[in-house]
Amino acid sequence: MTSPTTIYTNATVFTGEAAIAPRESFAVRDDRVLASGDLAAVRLAAQAGGAPVTEVDLGGAVVTPGIIEGHSHMLMLGESLSKVQLRDAASIEVVQERLAAARAAAPDAPLLLGTSWLFDIFPEGERPTAAVIDAVVPDVPVILDANDLHSVWVNTKALEAMGITRDTPDPVGGEIVRDAQGDATGFLLETAAMQHAWGYLDSVRSEADEDRYLAAAFDAYLETGVTGATEMSFGEADLAAYRRILDRDGRLPFPVNAHWLLTATGDTATDVAQIERIVRERDAVAAQYGDAWLRITGVKFILDGVIDACTATMREPYANGALPGAIWEREFALPMAVAADAAGLQLALHAIGDEASTIALDMVQECIRVNGPRANRRARVEHLESVADDTIARMAALGVTASMQPVHCDPAVLDNWQAVLGDERARTGFPWHKFRAAGVPLALGTDAPTAPHVAPDNLFIALTAESALDRSREAYQPERVFTPSQALEALTLGAAYATRREDELGRISAGYRANVAVWAANPLAGAPAELLGTGAALTLVDGQVAHRREA
Incomplete structure (x- = not known):
C-alpha cells in the first residue's frame, strides 16, 4: 500500500529558485517531496494510489527549502x-x-x-x-x-x-x-x-562534552530553520563525535558536508601526506554509513588571516603599513591543491584579503591545468571580504563559488575593520552586487560561531545592509543588498549547489528530500526588521518534524 501523505496548504511556497513564482502548497510522502504547486494539482498527486492523506493548514506562512548553512563550525x-x-x-x-x-x-x-x-x-x-x-x-x-x-x-x-x-x-x-x-x-x-x-x-574536553556541544549546535540550527550544514574546520575530534551519533542513531539530525581543515607545515611532502589520510577517512565513512547524512566532501585551506587583526593578505598595505604574507604560500599551496583535487576533494579556500583570493584562483587554475576540466569540481572561496574586480571576473570564468556571510558585515562590527584598511577599501568590502552581476554562484552562511548563527538575522542583513546587533547604525553600502528571492536562493539552492547536493537538497520539488523551513516572519513580503529575533515556526527534515516553535 502507498505510504500516507501530508499536504501542507495555505502557504507561500518558495521552491528554491528565485526565477520561479511561489506555489501555494506542497505534499510530502515518506522522506520526499511528492509535489508542489496549486492545491488542486497537489491533491491529485497525493490521492494517486489510494494512500491516506492528511492536510495541514500553515496559516499563510512563507515556506522555503530548509536553510543550508554555507559555512559553519559545529x-x-x-x-x-x-x-x-x-x-x-x-x-x-x-x-x-x-x-x-x-x-x-x-x-x-x-x-x-x-x-x-x-x-x-x-x-x-x-x-x-x-x-x-x-x-x-x-x-x-x-x-x-x-x-x-x-x-x-x-x-x-x-x-x-x-x-x-x-x-x-x-x-x-x-x-x-x-x-x-x-x-x-x-x-x-x-x-x-x-x-x-x-x-x-x-x-x-571529554567525549561527553563533544557530544553535548554537537547536539546543542544541531538543536540551535533546527530552531532557526537550518536543515543542512557545511563544516569548515573538520578534524579528528569532529569525526569521532559524528561517528558516535551515526553509530547510535544511524543518521544525523540533518545532512552535513565536511571540509577537513589542512595544516600548513612548510614541507610539501608532509603537506601532501595529509591528503592521503583524508581520502582514507572519506572512503571509510562512505563505506560504513553511506553519504546521506555525513559526507567528507573536501578540504579547507586557510590562506590568510583576518582584516581586523591585520593578518589578511592584501595587495596594498594596511593603514599601519603592515603587509603580511599568506599562510599558504604559492610554493606549497599549488601542489597541495592539485593533490587534493586529483583525489576528488573539493577545495574550500579561506581568502579574506584581495591578494589571498588571487592565490585561491591560482590554485584552482593550477588544478585545471594539471588535472584537466571537471564539471563537478565546484571549488569555492570563503569570505571574500576585500576582493578586486579582476578576481570576481576570474571566479565567473572559472565557475568558482563565492561563499559569503552577511553577518560578517553587520555595521556594528565594522569600525575596526574599516579603520585598519583606512582607504577606499574600507568602503568597497563584501561586494555581493558585483558577484551577482558577474554571474558568480553564491552561497550564503554565517560562519558561526564567528557570528550569530540565526538565519533570519543573517537574511535581514542581506536584505538591508543594516545592523542586527545595533539598530542605530547606518547601513554599510546598501547598494549591495539582495532581493528576498535572491537571498533565499543563495541560502538554500545556492548552498546545496556549492556542496554538490543540488540533486537532492535545496528545492521543494518532486523527488527532493523533504527538508523544509516554515518561517515565523515573512521573508518575501514583510518588513525585513520583522525577521530579527525570530526563528522557524516548523522545521522538517526528511519529512519529519525536527522542530516546532511553541506558540
Whole structure:
C-alpha cells in the first residue's frame, strides 16, 4: 500500500529558485517531496494510489527549502553557546566584569572560556594582554576567542597550561605575540591560536562534552530553520563525535558536508601526506554509513588571516603599513591543491584579503591545468571580504563559488575593520552586487560561531545592509543588498549547489528530500526588521518534524 501523505496548504511556497513564482502548497510522502504547486494539482498527486492523506493548514506562512548553512563550525558553535558572550562588550572593563561574574558563578570550574570579543575595545595601538585577564581571574586558565576565531586572548594560567615559554617557536602561519623581553603577552594569532589554544581545549574536553556541544549546535540550527550544514574546520575530534551519533542513531539530525581543515607545515611532502589520510577517512565513512547524512566532501585551506587583526593578505598595505604574507604560500599551496583535487576533494579556500583570493584562483587554475576540466569540481572561496574586480571576473570564468556571510558585515562590527584598511577599501568590502552581476554562484552562511548563527538575522542583513546587533547604525553600502528571492536562493539552492547536493537538497520539488523551513516572519513580503529575533515556526527534515516553535 502507498505510504500516507501530508499536504501542507495555505502557504507561500518558495521552491528554491528565485526565477520561479511561489506555489501555494506542497505534499510530502515518506522522506520526499511528492509535489508542489496549486492545491488542486497537489491533491491529485497525493490521492494517486489510494494512500491516506492528511492536510495541514500553515496559516499563510512563507515556506522555503530548509536553510543550508554555507559555512559553519559545529562543535565550536555548540561549545560557544555555553561560553561567556563578549560580542556586545563595549569596553575592556565590561569584559573583566563578565569574566569575574562567570568565575564567581562557577568557582569550582577548572577553566573559563569566552567568545566573540571585538578589537574595537582596545585603544589604538594596544593589543590584548594576559595581565588584563589576570587582574580579575588569575587562578584558572582563561581562553577567549576573538569574534573572527582567528586569534585568542588568554591569561597567564592558560599560557602555562598550554606549555608556551620563551622557547616555543611560532608555527607556520601564526604568531605568539611577545614583549620586548621575549615573553608571551597572552595574544595568539592565526595558527598559533589553532595549535596551542584549540589544541589544549581538544586535550581537556571529554567525549561527553563533544557530544553535548554537537547536539546543542544541531538543536540551535533546527530552531532557526537550518536543515543542512557545511563544516569548515573538520578534524579528528569532529569525526569521532559524528561517528558516535551515526553509530547510535544511524543518521544525523540533518545532512552535513565536511571540509577537513589542512595544516600548513612548510614541507610539501608532509603537506601532501595529509591528503592521503583524508581520502582514507572519506572512503571509510562512505563505506560504513553511506553519504546521506555525513559526507567528507573536501578540504579547507586557510590562506590568510583576518582584516581586523591585520593578518589578511592584501595587495596594498594596511593603514599601519603592515603587509603580511599568506599562510599558504604559492610554493606549497599549488601542489597541495592539485593533490587534493586529483583525489576528488573539493577545495574550500579561506581568502579574506584581495591578494589571498588571487592565490585561491591560482590554485584552482593550477588544478585545471594539471588535472584537466571537471564539471563537478565546484571549488569555492570563503569570505571574500576585500576582493578586486579582476578576481570576481576570474571566479565567473572559472565557475568558482563565492561563499559569503552577511553577518560578517553587520555595521556594528565594522569600525575596526574599516579603520585598519583606512582607504577606499574600507568602503568597497563584501561586494555581493558585483558577484551577482558577474554571474558568480553564491552561497550564503554565517560562519558561526564567528557570528550569530540565526538565519533570519543573517537574511535581514542581506536584505538591508543594516545592523542586527545595533539598530542605530547606518547601513554599510546598501547598494549591495539582495532581493528576498535572491537571498533565499543563495541560502538554500545556492548552498546545496556549492556542496554538490543540488540533486537532492535545496528545492521543494518532486523527488527532493523533504527538508523544509516554515518561517515565523515573512521573508518575501514583510518588513525585513520583522525577521530579527525570530526563528522557524516548523522545521522538517526528511519529512519529519525536527522542530516546532511553541506558540
